[in-house]
Amino acid sequence: MFRHTARCLDALFVIAGALLAHWTRFPAPLELTDTERLLMAFNCLLVLLLFPVFGVYRTWRGKSLPEMLARVAAAWLMAVATGLILVFTLHRMDAVSRLWFAYSTVISGVLIVATKLAVHVALRMVRRRGLNYRTVAIVGTPGFTRMLLAHLAQAPQAGFRPACVFDTSLEEPEMVNTRIGHLPVLTEIDTFVAKVREEQINEVWLALPLSEEHAIYRFMRAFQHDFITVRFIPDTRGMSLLNHSLVDVLGLPTINLTDAPVSSPQMWPKLMFDRLFALAVLVVLAPLFLAISVAVKMSSPGPVFFTQKRKGVDGHTFDIYKFRSMTVHQESAGHVTQATPNDARVTRLGAFLRRTSLDELPQFFNVLLGQMSVVGPRPHAIEHDDLYKDLVYGYMYRYRIKPGITGWAQVNGYRGATRKVEKMETRVKFDLFYIQNWSFWFDIKIVLITLTKGFIGRNAY
Known part of the structure; x- marks a missing residue:
C-alpha cells in the first residue's frame, strides 16, 4: 500500500513540477503546449x-540516507534524460x-527528493x-552477539528490536548463560525455531564465522x-585489521578484505579540504617559508630542501619535501640512520626546525600535488617499511590511504624517532x-588538536 502511494505521489510531483515551472516562466494563463504535455506524460x-x-521503493530500514537520496536523484535524472531523448527522437524539441x-526538472526533482x-x-x-x-532473533557466540546488540541499541532509528538469542558456543547447555541483558538465550535449535514461529519474529540474523557453513545451512533449512x-x-x-565492505563483482557478492576503507565519493570532502x-597555508606562510629558506641556506652548505622517497597510497612512491636540517652526508645504500639526541649531523638551526x-x-606542497x-598515517622511510612490515601486524595496511602531515598517532604523542618495535606497534594501532x-x-x-597542542615534540631530534 505504501509503495503504491509513493509511486502515485512521485507521478503527481512530476505534474506539479511541470505546472509550477510553467507558472514561473509564464505567469499569464496556465496553458501547456502539446509537446510539453507529451514530455510531462513521458516523465x-x-x-x-x-x-x-x-x-x-525498496525498504531503506537501517541503510544509508545519503545513498538513498543519491539513488532517488539518479533515478529522476535518468527519467528526465530518457524523456528528453524520446521527445528529441520525435523531432518536437523546438516546441x-x-x-x-x-525549471520543471529542478522543481519536480526537489519535490521528489524532499518528500523521500x-x-x-x-x-x-x-x-x-x-x-x-x-x-x-540473533544466532551466534556471546561475544559477537553482544557487539550486535550494542549496535542495535545505538541505532534505535533503524527500527530493529532483538527478541531472543541462540548461543552456538561449544559450552555445555548448563554452563551457558540463560539471558543476555533482558533477552532469553536458547541452545536447542528446535526450541529456537518454535519460539521464532510462535512469536512471529520478523528476521533471523546468523552472526557466524565464515567457517560455520554447516550451521548456516542448518538454520536456512x-x-x-x-x-x-x-x-x-x-x-x-x-x-579486524582489514576492511570488510560487501561489493558486487560479476554479479557475485564479494567481501573486500584489504580494499580501501572508505569509498571515493566519501573522500571528496577530505580531498577538497586538503587542497x-x-x-x-602556503599563501599565508610564504614569508616564513622565505625566511627559513634563507636561514637554511646560510646555516650550512647544501640545498634548502631535503627530499626522500616515501610510500604513498597503495604503495606508490613519491618524493617527500622537508627543509634540510642536517649537514649534507652520504648514507650507505639501503640504510637510513635515524637522528639521535645531540646528533652531530643536525645543524643548530636544524635542531630548532625539527623540534618545532x-x-x-x-x-604542504606534497598535499597540493595530491x-x-x-x-593521515605518517609515511616512514622505505628502509623502515621493509624492516617493520614483517615485525608489526597490519603495518602496510596504513598505506591504503594517503599519508598525512599529522595524524591520530602524532596528536597522541607518537611522533619522531621510533627505535623499539613495541613503540611502532602502538603507533600502528593508532593509525x-x-x-x-x-x-x-x-x-x-x-x-x-595539532593546532592547540602545537608542533613541538620531545622525540624530535
Whole structure:
C-alpha cells in the first residue's frame, strides 16, 4: 500500500513540477503546449517504470540516507534524460521551452527528493519511539552477539528490536548463560525455531564465522518454509585489521578484505579540504617559508630542501619535501640512520626546525600535488617499511590511504624517532584506529588538536 502511494505521489510531483515551472516562466494563463504535455506524460510513465528498477521503493530500514537520496536523484535524472531523448527522437524539441524544461526538472526533482527525505526522517523518529519496528532473533557466540546488540541499541532509528538469542558456543547447555541483558538465550535449535514461529519474529540474523557453513545451512533449512528474512552477518573479528565492505563483482557478492576503507565519493570532502588548506597555508606562510629558506641556506652548505622517497597510497612512491636540517652526508645504500639526541649531523638551526616541526612545512606542497593528505598515517622511510612490515601486524595496511602531515598517532604523542618495535606497534594501532573510524570531522578534530597542542615534540631530534 505504501509503495503504491509513493509511486502515485512521485507521478503527481512530476505534474506539479511541470505546472509550477510553467507558472514561473509564464505567469499569464496556465496553458501547456502539446509537446510539453507529451514530455510531462513521458516523465510520469518513466518515473513509474524506472524508479522500481533503481530500487527507490525498496525498504531503506537501517541503510544509508545519503545513498538513498543519491539513488532517488539518479533515478529522476535518468527519467528526465530518457524523456528528453524520446521527445528529441520525435523531432518536437523546438516546441519545448528550455527554461520551462530546466525549471520543471529542478522543481519536480526537489519535490521528489524532499518528500523521500521527510518520510525517511519521520520514520526514524517513529522508530526511536518504539514504533514501526521489526523483531530480530540473533544466532551466534556471546561475544559477537553482544557487539550486535550494542549496535542495535545505538541505532534505535533503524527500527530493529532483538527478541531472543541462540548461543552456538561449544559450552555445555548448563554452563551457558540463560539471558543476555533482558533477552532469553536458547541452545536447542528446535526450541529456537518454535519460539521464532510462535512469536512471529520478523528476521533471523546468523552472526557466524565464515567457517560455520554447516550451521548456516542448518538454520536456512530450518526456516525454508517460513516467510522470515534470514540474514548472514559474517563474524570477521579474526580479521579486524582489514576492511570488510560487501561489493558486487560479476554479479557475485564479494567481501573486500584489504580494499580501501572508505569509498571515493566519501573522500571528496577530505580531498577538497586538503587542497584548500594546503593552498591557504602556503599563501599565508610564504614569508616564513622565505625566511627559513634563507636561514637554511646560510646555516650550512647544501640545498634548502631535503627530499626522500616515501610510500604513498597503495604503495606508490613519491618524493617527500622537508627543509634540510642536517649537514649534507652520504648514507650507505639501503640504510637510513635515524637522528639521535645531540646528533652531530643536525645543524643548530636544524635542531630548532625539527623540534618545532617547521622542517615539515614543505610537505604542504606534497598535499597540493595530491601525494599526501593533511591528516593521515605518517609515511616512514622505505628502509623502515621493509624492516617493520614483517615485525608489526597490519603495518602496510596504513598505506591504503594517503599519508598525512599529522595524524591520530602524532596528536597522541607518537611522533619522531621510533627505535623499539613495541613503540611502532602502538603507533600502528593508532593509525589503524584512525583508518577504521575515519570521518571528515575526525580529520578536523585532529587538525584542531595539532593546532592547540602545537608542533613541538620531545622525540624530535
